[in-house]
Amino acid sequence: MGRFVAGRLAATLPVMGVVAVIVFALLRLAPGDPAAILAGDAASPEQIVAIRARLGLDEPMIRQFAGWIWRLLHGDLGTSIISNQPVLRLIGDRIEPTLALATTTILFAVAVAVPLGVIAAWRHGTWIDRGVMAFSVIGFSVPVFVLGYLWIFGAAMQLRLLPVQGYVSITQGFGPFIERLVLPTLTLSVIYIALIARTTRASVLEVLGEDYIRTARAKGLAEPRVLTRHALRNAAVPVISVIGLGITLLISGVVVTESVFNLPGLGRLTVDAVLARDYPVIQGVILLFSGLYVLINLGIDLAYLIFDPRIRY
Amino acid sequence: MSPVLEIRGLSVPLPGSGDRAHAVEGLSLTVGPGEIVCVVGESGSGKSVTAHAVMGLLPPVLKPSGGEIRLLGEDVLAASPSRLRALRGGRMAMVFQEPMTALNPVLTVGAQLAEVLEAHAEGPSGRARHERVLALMRDVHLPDPVRMVRAYPHQLSGGQRQRVMIAMALANDPALIIADEPTTALDVTTQAQILKLMRELQARRDAGILFITHDFGVVAEIADRVAVMRRGRLVEEGTAEAVLSRPQDPYTRMLIDAVPSATPPAPRPRPAAKPPVLEVESLAKTYGGGVASGLGGLFGRPGRVVHALDRVSVSLRPGETLGVVGESGSGKSTLARCIARFVDPSAGAIRLDGADIAGLRGRALHPYRRRVQVIFQDPYRSLNPRRRVGPSIVEGPRNYGTPAAVAWERARSLMDLVGLDPSALERYPHEFSGGQRQRIAIARALAMEPDLLIADEAVSALDVSVQAQVLDLLESVRERLNLAILFITHDLRVAARLCDRLIVMLNGRVVEEGETAAVFADPQHAYTRALFAAAPGAHRREAAE
Amino acid sequence: MSAQAQAAPAPARRARGLPPALTHPGVLFGLAVLAVVLAAALAAPWLGTLDPIQLRPRLRLRPPSDAAWFGTDAFGRDVYSRVVYGARVSLMIGFCVAAVAVALGLVIGLVAGYVRWLDAVVMRVMDGVMAIPSILLAIALVTLSGAGIGTVIVAITIPEIPRVARLVRGVVLTVREEPYVEAAIGAGTRLPLLLIRHVLPNTIAPLIVQGTYVCASAILTEAILSFLGAGIPTEVPSWGNIMAEGRQAFQLAPWVILFPGLCVAATVLAVNILGDGLRDSLDPRLARRLGSLR
Amino acid sequence: AQDNKKVLKVVMHSGLRITDPIITTAYIARNHGYMIYDTLFATDERFEIKPQMLKEYSVSDDKLTYTFTLRDGLKFHDGAPVTPEDCIASIQRWGKRDGMGQKLMEYTAALKAVDGKTFTLTLKQPYGLVLASLGKPSSNVPFVMPKRIAETPADKNVPEEIGSGPFRFVKAEFQPGLKAVYEKNPDYVPRSEPPSWLAGGKVVKLDRVEWINIPDYQTAVNALVAGEIDYIEQPPHDFLAILKKSPGIVINNYNKLGFSGMVRMNWLNPPFDNPKIRQAVLMAVNQQDYLDAQIGDPDYMTPCMALFICDTPNATDAGAPMKPDLAKAKQLLKEGGYDGRAIVIMQPTDLAIVAPLAPVTAQALRGIGMKVDLQSMDWQTLVGRRAKQDPVDQGGWNIFHTTWANADLLNPIANVGVNGKGKVGGWFGWAEDAEIETLRDAYARETDPAKQKEIAAAVQKRAYDMGFYYPTGQYAAPLAVRSNLTGILPGPAPVFWNIEKK
Numbered sequence A: 001m002g003r004f005v006a007g008r009l010a011a012t013l014p015v016m017g018v019v020a021v022i023v024f025a026l027l028r029l030a031p032g033d034p035a036a037i038l039a040g041d042a043a044s045p046e047q048i049v050a051i052r053a054r055l056g057l058d059e060p061m062i063r064q065f066a067g068w069i070w071r072l073l074h075g076d077l078g079t080s081i082i083s084n085q086p087v088l089r090l091i092g093d094r095i096e097p098t099l100a101l102a103t104t105t106i107l108f109a110v111a112v113a114v115p116l117g118v119i120a121a122w123r124h125g126t127w128i129d130r131g132v133m134a135f136s137v138i139g140f141s142v143p144v145f146v147l148g149y150l151w152i153f154g155a156a157m158q159l160r161l162l163p164v165q166g167y168v169s170i171t172q173g174f175g176p177f178i179e180r181l182v183l184p185t186l187t188l189s190v191i192y193i194a195l196i197a198r199t200t201r202a203s204v205l206e207v208l209g210e211d212y213i214r215t216a217r218a219k220g221l222a223e224p225r226v227l228t229r230h231a232l233r234n235a236a237v238p239v240i241s242v243i244g245l246g247i248t249l250l251i252s253g254v255v256v257t258e259s260v261f262n263l264p265g266l267g268r269l270t271v272d273a274v275l276a277r278d279y280p281v282i283q284g285v286i287l288l289f290s291g292l293y294v295l296i297n298l299g300i301d302l303a304y305l306i307f308d309p310r311i312r313y
Numbered sequence B: 001m002s003p004v005l006e007i008r009g010l011s012v013p014l015p016g017s018g019d020r021a022h023a024v025e026g027l028s029l030t031v032g033p034g035e036i037v038c039v040v041g042e043s044g045s046g047k048s049v050t051a052h053a054v055m056g057l058l059p060p061v062l063k064p065s066g067g068e069i070r071l072l073g074e075d076v077l078a079a080s081p082s083r084l085r086a087l088r089g090g091r092m093a094m095v096f097q098e099p100m101t102a103l104n105p106v107l108t109v110g111a112q113l114a115e116v117l118e119a120h121a122e123g124p125s126g127r128a129r130h131e132r133v134l135a136l137m138r139d140v141h142l143p144d145p146v147r148m149v150r151a152y153p154h155q156l157s158g159g160q161r162q163r164v165m166i167a168m169a170l171a172n173d174p175a176l177i178i179a180d181e182p183t184t185a186l187d188v189t190t191q192a193q194i195l196k197l198m199r200e201l202q203a204r205r206d207a208g209i210l211f212i213t214h215d216f217g218v219v220a221e222i223a224d225r226v227a228v229m230r231r232g233r234l235v236e237e238g239t240a241e242a243v244l245s246r247p248q249d250p251y252t253r254m255l256i257d258a259v260p261s262a263t264p265p266a267p268r269p270r271p272a273a274k275p276p277v278l279e280v281e282s283l284a285k286t287y288g289g290g291v292a293s294g295l296g297g298l299f300g301r302p303g304r305v306v307h308a309l310d311r312v313s314v315s316l317r318p319g320e321t322l323g324v325v326g327e328s329g330s331g332k333s334t335l336a337r338c339i340a341r342f343v344d345p346s347a348g349a350i351r352l353d354g355a356d357i358a359g360l361r362g363r364a365l366h367p368y369r370r371r372v373q374v375i376f377q378d379p380y381r382s383l384n385p386r387r388r389v390g391p392s393i394v395e396g397p398r399n400y401g402t403p404a405a406v407a408w409e410r411a412r413s414l415m416d417l418v419g420l421d422p423s424a425l426e427r428y429p430h431e432f433s434g435g436q437r438q439r440i441a442i443a444r445a446l447a448m449e450p451d452l453l454i455a456d457e458a459v460s461a462l463d464v465s466v467q468a469q470v471l472d473l474l475e476s477v478r479e480r481l482n483l484a485i486l487f488i489t490h491d492l493r494v495a496a497r498l499c500d501r502l503i504v505m506l507n508g509r510v511v512e513e514g515e516t517a518a519v520f521a522d523p524q525h526a527y528t529r530a531l532f533a534a535a536p537g538a539h540r541r542e543a544a545e
Numbered sequence C: 001m002s003a004q005a006q007a008a009p010a011p012a013r014r015a016r017g018l019p020p021a022l023t024h025p026g027v028l029f030g031l032a033v034l035a036v037v038l039a040a041a042l043a044a045p046w047l048g049t050l051d052p053i054q055l056r057p058r059l060r061l062r063p064p065s066d067a068a069w070f071g072t073d074a075f076g077r078d079v080y081s082r083v084v085y086g087a088r089v090s091l092m093i094g095f096c097v098a099a100v101a102v103a104l105g106l107v108i109g110l111v112a113g114y115v116r117w118l119d120a121v122v123m124r125v126m127d128g129v130m131a132i133p134s135i136l137l138a139i140a141l142v143t144l145s146g147a148g149i150g151t152v153i154v155a156i157t158i159p160e161i162p163r164v165a166r167l168v169r170g171v172v173l174t175v176r177e178e179p180y181v182e183a184a185i186g187a188g189t190r191l192p193l194l195l196i197r198h199v200l201p202n203t204i205a206p207l208i209v210q211g212t213y214v215c216a217s218a219i220l221t222e223a224i225l226s227f228l229g230a231g232i233p234t235e236v237p238s239w240g241n242i243m244a245e246g247r248q249a250f251q252l253a254p255w256v257i258l259f260p261g262l263c264v265a266a267t268v269l270a271v272n273i274l275g276d277g278l279r280d281s282l283d284p285r286l287a288r289r290l291g292s293l294r
Numbered sequence D: 001a002q003d004n005k006k007v008l009k010v011v012m013h014s015g016l017r018i019t020d021p022i023i024t025t026a027y028i029a030r031n032h033g034y035m036i037y038d039t040l041f042a043t044d045e046r047f048e049i050k051p052q053m054l055k056e057y058s059v060s061d062d063k064l065t066y067t068f069t070l071r072d073g074l075k076f077h078d079g080a081p082v083t084p085e086d087c088i089a090s091i092q093r094w095g096k097r098d099g100m101g102q103k104l105m106e107y108t109a110a111l112k113a114v115d116g117k118t119f120t121l122t123l124k125q126p127y128g129l130v131l132a133s134l135g136k137p138s139s140n141v142p143f144v145m146p147k148r149i150a151e152t153p154a155d156k157n158v159p160e161e162i163g164s165g166p167f168r169f170v171k172a173e174f175q176p177g178l179k180a181v182y183e184k185n186p187d188y189v190p191r192s193e194p195p196s197w198l199a200g201g202k203v204v205k206l207d208r209v210e211w212i213n214i215p216d217y218q219t220a221v222n223a224l225v226a227g228e229i230d231y232i233e234q235p236p237h238d239f240l241a242i243l244k245k246s247p248g249i250v251i252n253n254y255n256k257l258g259f260s261g262m263v264r265m266n267w268l269n270p271p272f273d274n275p276k277i278r279q280a281v282l283m284a285v286n287q288q289d290y291l292d293a294q295i296g297d298p299d300y301m302t303p304c305m306a307l308f309i310c311d312t313p314n315a316t317d318a319g320a321p322m323k324p325d326l327a328k329a330k331q332l333l334k335e336g337g338y339d340g341r342a343i344v345i346m347q348p349t350d351l352a353i354v355a356p357l358a359p360v361t362a363q364a365l366r367g368i369g370m371k372v373d374l375q376s377m378d379w380q381t382l383v384g385r386r387a388k389q390d391p392v393d394q395g396g397w398n399i400f401h402t403t404w405a406n407a408d409l410l411n412p413i414a415n416v417g418v419n420g421k422g423k424v425g426g427w428f429g430w431a432e433d434a435e436i437e438t439l440r441d442a443y444a445r446e447t448d449p450a451k452q453k454e455i456a457a458a459v460q461k462r463a464y465d466m467g468f469y470y471p472t473g474q475y476a477a478p479l480a481v482r483s484n485l486t487g488i489l490p491g492p493a494p495v496f497w498n499i500e501k502k
């Protein structure tokens, strides 16, 4: 097991390497110039050239890349070109809201979707099943930002139940913290409820056709027990996969949701950085995200180990 | 004494466009206490439907339309769902065919056993339950129950799993045990042990057993009474002795006749010694162990090392058939796949007409591929389901430059040879039965005009009657084309019928080799002797003769 | 880890692909809705539309009326005309992304699944692409080569490719163990033909299903890209950029976002239902569950 | 907890990212500058330049030497007193970046500290815009920083945000692009005069001002209505109608000077290297269309062809095409030999106030038979690309649009749109015209306001004749605030002193 984890962690290195190269190349090839952005509207070309030189942006790409990797290996993610802040600090400032939103979304989605999926599979072909599936498909079909506006319009503006926007750190009290996360969570989780419920249904449906389910029934077990103990546990692996995949997909939803609800999270940091060509920040954040992706995948594999004793690494 | 199970006039209609109106029609059957009733019949005859109907486990599409099923006098078909649940696992229990899939892979054996006890209110609880689980495991002769309760199904062998299933069935001392082909998936030695266990338990517990099988060897081994089913109907019923030795119905007779005899036919005259087509020398194959997996090893992980083949030497002349017997996992398929060069052997030589092909790869192998053809075990998977039969057959010859017209002409004549209508070429594999598909696979192999035919368990998946037809076909093809055949099987009787010589494999090694008759008459190796002893039906038949 | 990798086809005892699918109600419904949208898109000039990019600054943000059925947007452009013409772009994006992602993913997956030594390298690169959040990758790609339909299609496609490739590779890894594939090797069939004749057909059903999901999500991703300011140029109306432009005036002029929103939802819904229907009718596993006692 | 009455939550027009108001001309950085820095001079509501940090100043009779004396009690946020050396370093750094600053430096012979309170500026020859430059109200404003910070190279971000202004920057709470927090500077000594625009006493009546960036205006407006924030600097005009009707919200047009947009052509690339074709564009477009598309609400828009802004000293109609004339435009196109090549117009989709301008231009150009390639991009891409002097097929461009605070356009020196220096020293588009440069020099040297006005008119006429740029009209960008705010000062930039929360 320890060897497995170590092996897997080692195997992430090539992935991270690929990511680093892709990101770096992509960014440097993109038009746009942080120096011009820094200089502002009335700047002259000569001034922009001077700033570019000062930032080291006129060096050959390979040199810049090597420098970045070198500093990275020393734990230095660099400094934002635009705001002059260390990238690590920028990320540190922004990580809490994103983490909070991602966590509530996943928890809520799983809590709702898994039971829905199991019930739909169990009652395969009935109106309950069709209802769950219809909801899933509709959840897939509405753009996130439209959903966000609808929530704000309904729950915050018309009913005045919840705040419109903003974020309060959990350190300032759980009430205000959760209050501001309700609408973003509802907005973002719809698509994950859809995704997870659908996968759960398919997976449980498949397991229900397995011989050991028949065995369980032949033993005279009651249906709830057959569903939870026998069906769901065996169906868990694809469901966990899709939850993990969901976490990695979450980021695009997070970017939009953070904008709509004004959450000061990583998603917005990244989009801002991309638009401002703030290379060190983008590189840092994407590296973080892909590291997270790799870790999540590792977590998923470990979950397989727990859920399926047949798998031994 | 009142019967444990009484089925009267049971009919189960088939939905929609089945090939017949009823899966089971007007079936009547009884099982008394302490009695083993065997239900035999070809595939699709309605045996499983009957069993599931008794358990109340039929899929929703199948609904009994008439008749009744009485368990200790209580009508099962009329029982409420909760009453049915109480009966299942309580009064009646079932053992399924596939031990590999019938146990939940993510729960320990102990937990699954305990569950049957939990599910029924009258069962013991706590400590007592645990003791009972251990006792059950001991009852079915599972080794080291204390350790094994914590094992997961995949850590058990097939035979052990089937024992767990049986223990599960016994848990609440049911009056009726239904066993649906419980040994079909097991190899002979294991099968023998399981049958012995069933007999022993029935004697000890006095439960009625409804035992479903298509193997007359098994019937001969354990049945008190026999019921023969065909196309959903009961065609014959009687004591085992009566049905086996004096079958009334022609269908029953046909089934019994189709069972290959356990004594080899007299050695047939063989063509004069020609140089061997195939010479395999000290062939070895090791699975796992890093290096071979190349770049994958950089990112993957080294696995467990398996010596699937260990210095195996074999030779084969034209017109000769060599049988390879051995239990599951002994390396038979690996040998076949090495010779056919689907896998790269780790060491040793494979000579086709003197040319060593063991080290060749890719294109270099191309000229030799034509000369060795394989027929696989699973007739359902050995034909591409998305291609018509014709293209599948002419594909090979076309690859070697045979003109289309010639290839198609040959395909048509091959259809004739394997006893199918040439119009079969226009159809898809799913439109054929298993036996027909196996004929098509043979035709495909023959289309290549090979020198060597490898049949890897080519008849194991087929019904006895169909099996007989395919064996006949192979025999006639061998005569006509002077083929060398490497015939892989785990069934000694089948081997006896077709093979000139035999090798017996164990753990990747050849442990015995000789003329078929000689091996049968005087097996040298202990393992070979064990194989003979385990063959179902061996005792009774001996006794009868 | 991929859930999709497990979607390997069991040996299809029923085979012969599509026809049974065409009787599935979901498939029929999905195809019908798509046909209507497609017809509207193709017939746009004959559906009483105006020039979708004609500005009428003085008529901005007018509610729906006889003159402008869906109202006008912040430039005074006719929302109805833009939505009808927008169908062209949105459908094109959906179809193109699905087609290209499926085609490339197929090739990569086939190669990775069959050529062992390439597998590790190719899949590592695919992992790398997958590890980059797709929306960020898309934004970066759009800024890289300038906004335009082509760019947006490429930008949405690239992150989808690894998912398709993984799916195909999973299928290939399963299929290559099938005896009939070995039989074909034994019959001397060379690699390209082997892939085309024996492996490829097995990937078609899961790919069609996957393709519908890719198509649906591409239409939505286009909207999100527009929302984030990295979408299709406003000169070319697409449902996504109509909504993105209209979001400013969401409460003031809800019609600007409502109508394209409904179209997106209906189309994506139809495509998803189509996909579900295809999966149910093409996936032999389900058939197995519904039948057989084994 | 803090007294809610003393904390102001503000949504500015953009997030603060760059905290150096000298390196960038971005208005958000300028506004940030007004929070934490102080200025030597400041413009008041009558466009007069008043001393701000200075106790007094004098000009020698030969108009060559200016002597400045600092007020008492000026202290930087780090506790150090403000010295003439700090002022000189700050002016010098600004003089490297700002257009007017550069001009001033061309005329400056020396900047010298005299004693602990006094310094002098000596000119090479008389220059009319010394005070106008030092009292410049908008980007780049010559803010005064400590010498050690002002010595940062002009093309490098300042490392610290230390000024002597009425607010202090709370660096620990700074989240670039999201949140900037200012607290009252207790050591600040305001002037005794009442506030007027940027001049007069800067009396802070709040403890804390939080700038929160809500990029989605829909959300920002909802938050204002829900009382979660107090102040939105520039709500999009479409929302003003809703906000006006909302209880508890007041619209405040604090900046009477307002804003305007411009259409800028690139003189380096054909066809706009030809003055006839630039003229054709000026004849083809219609200011009213721009305003309608951009603003929509007549209450907030003012058609105006004066390049130096209507209702200000330099306002005039000189040379302006008063009405579109399509026939003339087409004829000019023909005369100019327009070859049908596509005109690349860059449209920033993410900048709501600029985005509507490009399609209007595109439609107008198509109207006279030009081919248009309207390219959408984000503002930052546009900013990067417009700096490229390359041909169109190598990443260059033909037209872009932008908007300005009118405070930056008030005279021919400040207004970069009439800069005629071309490829070197010019502004994006690189208009090159020796004649206009001569006129601008004359303006700079002129010290008589009446004569200045005449020269400005000549500059404007020349600019129109040569097709320097087209003004898309003036508009107001009012604040929307909660009605419990009082004391919001009118001015050319939003400032937060004098504001009280009731």
Ligand SMILES: Nc1ncnc2c1ncn2[C@@H]1O[C@H](COP(=O)(O)OP(=O)(O)OP(=O)(O)O)[C@@H](O)[C@H]1O
Binding pocket: B014, B015, B018, B023, B041, B042, B043, B044, B045, B046, B047, B048, B049, B050, B059, B061, B062, B214, C290, C291, C292, C293, C294
């Ligand atoms: N779920 C089902 N739906 C429709 N037909 C079914 C179903 N299950 C079984 N059948 C049909 O019922 C008939 C009897 O099948 P059954 O499984 O009882 O055969 P069997 O005798 O057990 O055969 P085998 O020896 O192959 O197990 C067959 O024709 C089969 O096709």
Ligand SMILES: Nc1ncnc2c1ncn2[C@@H]1O[C@H](COP(=O)(O)OP(=O)(O)OP(=O)(O)O)[C@@H](O)[C@H]1O
Binding pocket: B287, B288, B306, B307, B308, B326, B327, B328, B329, B330, B331, B332, B333, B334, B335, B490
């Ligand atoms: N691809 C493989 N990788 C690793 N081990 C393998 C592989 N194929 C076979 N083995 C192992 O090699 C041994 C021999 O397997 P083989 O399939 O040859 O047995 P067999 O005699 O054909 O058995 P059966 O009767 O079950 O078909 C077994 O232990 C098996 O687990």
Ligand SMILES: [Mg+2]
Binding pocket: B047, B048, B049, B180, C294
């Ligand atoms: Mg059966």
Ligand SMILES: [Mg+2]
Binding pocket: B332, B333, B334, B457
């Ligand atoms: Mg085998």
